[in-house]
Each structure stands twice: as C-alpha cells, then as structure tokens.
Amino acid sequence: MRPFAYERAADPDGAIAALGRGTPAARYLGGGTNLVDLMRLGVEEPELLVDVTRLPHGEIEALGDGGVRIGAAVRNSDCAADPAVRERFPVLAQALLAGASGQLRNQATVGGNLLQRTRCTYFQDVTKPCNKREPGSGCPAREGDHRNLAVLGHSEACVATHPSDMAVALVALGAHVHVRGRRGERIVPMPGLHRLPGDEPERDTVLTHGELVTAVEVPALPWAGRSRYRKVRDRASYAFAVVSVAAALDLDEATGTVRQARIALGGVAHVPWRATAAEAHLRGVPATEESFATAAEAELLVAEPLRDNAFKVPLAHNLIVRTLLDLVNA
Amino acid sequence: MDAVTTEIVLTVNGRERRLSVDTRTSLLDLLREHLDLVGAKKGCDHGQCGACTVLIDGRRANACLALAVAHQGAAVTTVEGLGEGSGLHPLQQAFIEHDAFQCGYCTPGQLCSAVAALAEARAGWPSAVTQDVGHGEVVLDEAEIRERMSGNICRCGAYPGIVGAVAEQAR
Numbered sequence: 001m002r003p004f005a006y007e008r009a010a011d012p013d014g015a016i017a018a019l020g021r022g023t024p025a026a027r028y029l030g031g032g033t034n035l036v037d038l039m040r041l042g043v044e045e046p047e048l049l050v051d052v053t054r055l056p057h058g059e060i061e062a063l064g065d066g067g068v069r070i071g072a073a074v075r076n077s078d079c080a081a082d083p084a085v086r087e088r089f090p091v092l093a094q095a096l097l098a099g100a101s102g103q104l105r106n107q108a109t110v111g112g113n114l115l116q117r118t119r120c121t122y123f124q125d126v127t128k129p130c131n132k133r134e135p136g137s138g139c140p141a142r143e144g145d146h147r148n149l150a151v152l153g154h155s156e157a158c159v160a161t162h163p164s165d166m167a168v169a170l171v172a173l174g175a176h177v178h179v180r181g182r183r184g185e186r187i188v189p190m191p192g193l194h195r196l197p198g199d200e201p202e203r204d205t206v207l208t209h210g211e212l213v214t215a216v217e218v219p220a221l222p223w224a225g226r227s228r229y230r231k232v233r234d235r236a237s238y239a240f241a242v243v244s245v246a247a248a249l250d251l252d253e254a255t256g257t258v259r260q261a262r263i264a265l266g267g268v269a270h271v272p273w274r275a276t277a278a279e280a281h282l283r284g285v286p287a288t289e290e291s292f293a294t295a296a297e298a299e300l301l302v303a304e305p306l307r308d309n310a311f312k313v314p315l316a317h318n319l320i321v322r323t324l325l326d327l328v329n330a
Numbered sequence: 331m332d333a334v335t336t337e338i339v340l341t342v343n344g345r346e347r348r349l350s351v352d353t354r355t356s357l358l359d360l361l362r363e364h365l366d367l368v369g370a371k372k373g374c375d376h377g378q379c380g381a382c383t384v385l386i387d388g389r390r391a392n393a394c395l396a397l398a399v400a401h402q403g404a405a406v407t408t409v410e411g412l413g414e415g416s417g418l419h420p421l422q423q424a425f426i427e428h429d430a431f432q433c434g435y436c437t438p439g440q441l442c443s444a445v446a447a448l449a450e451a452r453a454g455w456p457s458a459v460t461q462d463v464g465h466g467e468v469v470l471d472e473a474e475i476r477e478r479m480s481g482n483i484c485r486c487g488a489y490p491g492i493v494g495a496v497a498e499q500a501r
Contacts, residue, residue: 001354002331003331003332003333003334003352003353003354004331004334004353004354005331005334005353006334006336006353006397006399006400008402029397029400031395032395032396032397032400033377033392033395036356036395036396036397037376037377037395040375040376047331049353049397051400053400077389077450077455080455080456080463081450081453081454081455081456086456086463086464087464087465090463090464093456093463094458094463097456097457097458097460097463098458100481101380101480101481101482102390102443102446102447102450102478102479102481103377103380103383103390103391103392103443103481104377104392104395104481106386106389106390106391106446107391107392107395107396225464236476236477236480237458237476237477237480238480238481
C-alpha cells in the first residue's frame with residue numbers, strides 16, 4: 001500500500017476543502033470496507049484520505065410525512081435496525097441485511113455503500129487490463145470471466161455490475177441523495193446517481209471529485225409497507241448478488257388489481273436497474289402470475305447477455321414474478 | 331511520498347495504549363505486531379473470512395479493514411479481553427463443551443463475532459432470514475445463528491459445534 005496522509009475534518013466544508021487540497025487520487029474515507037481493500041490491492045492509490053465518519057451525518061430522522069432521512073455516515077447495520085426504516089421501507093432493511101456480514105455492516109457507511117466499486121475480478125486485479133481502472137486498456141471480461149457480470153445496459157468498454165444491495169432498494173424507492181461540494185448543495189435523484197458505462201466506464205456515478213454525500217432521503221411511499229428484497233447468490237449468505245430484486249406493490253385488494261409497482265434489479269447492470277418497462281406494464285392489471293410474467297418479459301426484452309451469463313435473464317424474470325407474487329400474498 | 335506516522339490513543343482490553351503508527355497500519359496489525367495481542371488472526375486480510383473479528387466500541391468489526399488511525403479514541407476488545415481476568419468467557423466454555431473448533435485458527439474471530447451477534451439479537455436487530463423485519467422479537471434458531479455468523483468462515487467445518495455453542499448462550 002502506498003503511504004498516505006490522513007485528515008479528519010471538523011465539518012463538511014472543512015472535509016471538502018481538505019480533499020480539494022489533494023490530487024484527484026485523494027479519497028474520502030467512510031467505513032473503509034471497500035476503499036482500504038482496494039488500496040491494499042493497488043487499485044486505489046490515494047496520497048490523502050479525508051475521514052468523514054465523524055462529520056455530523058450519523059443520524060436517521062423519521063420524517064413527519066412518512067419518509068426517512070439517513071445521514072451518509074450512518075452504518076449499514078444501524079440503518080437496517082432502525083425502527084422507521086424497518087416499518088416504512090422493509091425492502092431497504094432487507095436489502096441492507098442481505099449484504100456483506102454483520103462485521104462489515106457495522107463498519108460500512110450508507111454513503112460508502114452507494115459509492116463502492118464493482119467486484120469485477122479484472123477491475124480488482126492490477127495485472128489485468130480494465131477500462132474502468134485504466135481507461136483505454138481494454139476489457140478482458142467481455143471474452144473472459146463474465147458469468148457474474150452485466151446483461152443489461154453494458155457497453156463495448158465495460159460489462160461490470162454495481163455490487164450494492166442497498167442501492168437497488170433505494171432506486172426502487174426513488175431516494176434523493178444529498179450532495180455537498182465547493183459550490184454548495186445539490187440533490188441527485190435515484191435512479192440518476194449511478195451511470196451506465198458507455199465509453200467512460202471509469203465514471204461510476206454523476207458525482208465529481210470532491211463532492212460529498214451527506215444524506216440519503218427516502219420520500220414517503222405509504223404502500224411501501226408491502227415491499228421486499230430478494231437476492232439470489234452462489235451461497236446461502238455473505239456473497240454478492242447474482243441477481244436481486246427490490247419490489248414494492250400498491251395493491252387494490254378489493255379488486256385484486258395492481259395500482260402501481262416499483263421494481264429494481266441488482267447484479268445485472270452497471271447501475272442498480274430500475275425496471276420502468278415492467279412498472280409501466282403493471283399499472284391497473286390483475287395481480288396474477290400472468291401479468292407479472294408479461295411485465296418481467298417487457299423489462300428483459302432489452303437484455304444482451306454475454307456468452308456465460310445468459311442464465312441471468314430467466315433468473316431475473318423468475319425473481320420478479322416470484323417476488324411480486326410473494327407481495328400479493330404478504 | 332514518504333511514510334506518514336501519527337500518534338493515536340486507544341483503549342485495548344481496558345488498558346489505554348498510546349502508539350505512533352504508520353497511517354497504513356490496520357487495526358489488526360496494530361494489535362498483533364505492536365501490542366503482541368495475536369489472538370485476532372490474519373486470514374484473508376480482505377474482510378472475507380472473519381478471523382480478524384474484534385469488538386470496536388462493543389460492536390464486531392473486521393480489524394483487517396479498519397485503519398488504526400481512523401479509530402483514535404476507540405475501545406477495542408480482542409479475544410484476550412473477553413473473559414473476566416484469567417477466567418473464560420461463558421461462550422469460550424461453550425465452545426469447548428460443544429467441540430466448536432478443530433484447528434482453532436478462526437476461533438478468536440468466531441468468539442468475538444458470536445458475543446456481538448448475541449448482543450445484536452438481544453437489541454432486536456433483524457437479520458436476512460428474519461421473516462418480518464418490521465416487527466417482532468428475534469428468536470435465535472439455527473437458521474438465524476447461521477446467517478448472523480456467516481461472516482466467519484471455518485475451513486475445518488466446525489459449524490455444527492459453533493451453532494450449538496451459540497444456541498446454548500442464546501437460551
């Protein structure tokens with residue numbers, strides 16, 4: 001690991017200013033569960049770390065209108081255990097609990113979870129080319145080991161997936177990410193924080209260097225009590241998603257029809273994938289397996305699986321249908 | 331850039347320690363190499379095996395991914411500090427009685443992790459296998475214990491004994 005200077009700022013603007021004094025390799029330090037690992041692997045080589053875990057962003061606020069505002073420094077475990085999060089947005093608590101381990105969730109922050117990097121093996125191996133790590137060097141994953149990589153929205157340059165479970169739930173819930181930079185604050189909606197790779201796979205998100213995530217606000221969604229996260233992985237626990245789905249269902253129980261639905265997919269794209277085509281198909285239809293299958297099909301029409309990951313398409317299809325059926329019966 | 335060293339103060343197993351460390355030093359290396367507390371093990375050094383698990387301010391964490399410099403002022407408990415004095419922690423005794431290890435390399439991490447997992451369950455924290463995250467208390471059945479302990483790998487496969495020991499302590 002390369003030597004680095006360490007700073008701890010007293011307030012957000014101090015952190016932003018401190019990072020601004022570094023090179024473009026300087027990084028904010030949250031829980032460090034991804035960044036420290038990447039530094040050890042030589043993927044990240046910051047000469048400066050600015051610790052943002054002690055900034056006043058450690059609280060979860062249950063908002064009067066039914067939403068929640070989660071400070072960026074809140075640990076994943078505390079967010080998953082929060083009574084308001086659990087009651088209002090079960091899908092978010094479940095997504096957090098589906099990720100990593102008890103130890104890692106105690107360390108990882110909400111802001112850091114959003115900004116974690118892909119676990120594509122070529123990205124993490126500095127002896128291999130990777131357009132995300134070293135723009136223009138090539139992508140061996142397209143012809144190589146890509147079983148667990150993207151089937152939607154990938155590009156010639158990059159077939160990586162975003163690894164977060166939490167972000168899939170936040171995309172389904174339409175969260176707002178509060179970001180602070182040298183020119184003040186802005187709000188980035190989800191989906192919209194993460195970007196498809198295109199020909200700039202080195203850019204995971206729309207944030208610019210030095211912008212600091214301060215909070216994530218989940219707007220009220222009265223029917224999100226009927227929501228859940230379901231994750232398929234290669235072992236029973238403590239593994240990244242092969243495919244996952246976050247879904248919420250607004251069900252008219254009297255008529256058995258769907259008023260509206262929210263669906264997002266994980267493990268399939270460079271972004272947590274909001275399934276807007278499926279959502280459009282579900283408005284006003286009977287809450288049946290047939291409707292859900294039609295909606296899933298509509299979403300996955302644009303899938304472009306690679307040689308070894310075509311299985312993800314029917315897996316995603318079945319996962320959408322099964323999760324929606326579970327929500328009808330919830 | 332030359333190595334950067336910095337002064338930190340930590341409380342380790344109840345004792346205040348003042349150290350000068352390279353900013354790159356993990357909490358795990360600080361414990362093992364600077365304080366000769368070799369209970370916490372370096373298995374993978376990537377947060378994937380759990381052998382380095384310690385308690386930081388009472389919460390379980392992977393010491394391999396924790397930068398020591400970022401934990402200025404923290405209270406750290408390692409396996410050496412679990413028991414009272416020279417006595418065993420009840421969970422350590424349960425591990426012996428349930429044959430919960432073979433080679434023992436992962437055991438310090440398993441113990442620290444399990445102590446915290448029991449506390450998390452007592453605090454009502456749900457897990458990925460909790461049926462209803464919105465309500466209800468946590469019952470630590472086998473599925474819950476296995477899920478909550480999934481961050482600790484045992485390559486000898488002593489899992490049935492580990493589950494048995496933790497289940498006994500959950501009662």
